[in-house]
Amino acid sequence: MKLDLTGRTALVTGSTQGIGAAIATGLARAGARVGVNGRDEKRVREAMSRIADQVPGADLVAVPADVTTPEGVEEVARALPDLDVLVNNLGIFGATPAMEITDEDWRRYFEINVLSAIRLTRRFLPGMKERGWGRVQYIASDSAVVIPAEMIHYGVSKTALLAVGRGFAKEAAGSGVTVNTVMAGPTHTEGVESFVYELVDEQLPWEEAQREFMRVHRPQSLIQRLIEPEEIANMVVYLASPLASATTGGALRVDGGYVDSILP
Template sequence: MALDLTGKTAFVSGSTQGIGFAIAKRLAEAGARVGINGRSAHKVEAAILILAKDGLPEELLIGAPGDVTTDEGLTEALGAVGEVDILVNNLGIFGAQPALEIPDADWQRFWEVNVLSAVRLIRATLPKMMARGWGRVVNIASDSAVVIPAEMIHYGATKSALLAVSRGFAKEAAGSGVTVNSVLAGPTLTAGIEDLVYQLVDSSKSWAEAQREFMQEHRAQSLLHRLIEPEEIGNMVAYLASPLASATTGGALRVDGGYVDSILP
């Protein structure tokens, strides 16, 4: 299948590293102009330099720095990109914390970053997509939305909320030519997951040993028995962003390595 996004403009929140970076790269490989977003202009420039060195045309890579958890940062970031055809809400934070020790401030911070930033970006871009009769919104959720991890229930709760946000806005966009979906990403090999792994297992172990112990003891339901590569998430997002996925909307699609024990998507 040819995933041709030539002529489309995408915005990927939190795309200077990890899953967001891999998504931005895959969309640009498919021909889309992609807004690379992060709070730091320096990190945005560094990410673009890496993508350009990988052979992606510089004219497809748009620096879009700005903290999208604030109105000012969101306006700045979207203003650098222009009209958005494909919105990917990837920005998110996570971390292990005993359930009874999570203070209100942390609950509020996770809600602002993981849920409200997505809502604000959708509100800012969806109406114009609907008016043009074409658009894609993809929200990066998590297997933790369904299998709430005991060590970070505040994270799981926000990702559950993001599934509801996706389904609700899909209904708002019904019949317009715009699709809204979420992707349930499983445990993925990023810098952030390395920090989490070493929070939960012996920090003196090698990365290979630590990863193996983490999967065995904390993510034993995974059918892959390994961490997912960010590029594997990017492939699903690129498909959902393409014209080929025109009949897929309101869905929660899994790239979780079989972690969620369900026969339904």
């Protein structure tokens, strides 16, 4: 299969590191013009440099903006007025005992993880529909359906994205625009290695350490290793491509079999 996004313009929110950076790299490799987003311009430029090293000749646009605000969304629109692919990757997480999650915590998680994606969708979906082609994606998590006891506010925000994706897919029905949610499982991102070594023998080589961590602490996983960000990016790039034209309104799992269910 040839995943060709030549001539298409994409935005990946929160793409200076981790899954977002991997998605931006994958879209650039497929030929898309990619907007790299973060709040700090220096970090955006550094991320672009790393992507360019991996994809020589990549067509990248710096989009430093706080997309959790209406003003930030308009900054994005000025930089990328005719967006073809919108990947709502930005999100925060953190462990807090259930009874200690404050009203402000709930609001903050909803504002960043959910409402920012809704605002961007409202801003760019109409143009996609007018042009008769577009891709909107939301990066959710296995936590959307396996709510973590230690961070239910995070889990609920990801559950909300499943509904948001399904709802906007109906709004885009028959227009040539697809809308989907990608559910990522336990992923090898920045800081995870130190976290793993807090829980397993620090003398173990990394490959053995992560498998021990998954065996003991994430036994639901069927691949019994952490997912690499590039593996999640592969799904996102496919869904962004013309080859995925019949896939919409879905919640697609890249979770290594973590969720013990046939359907989300």
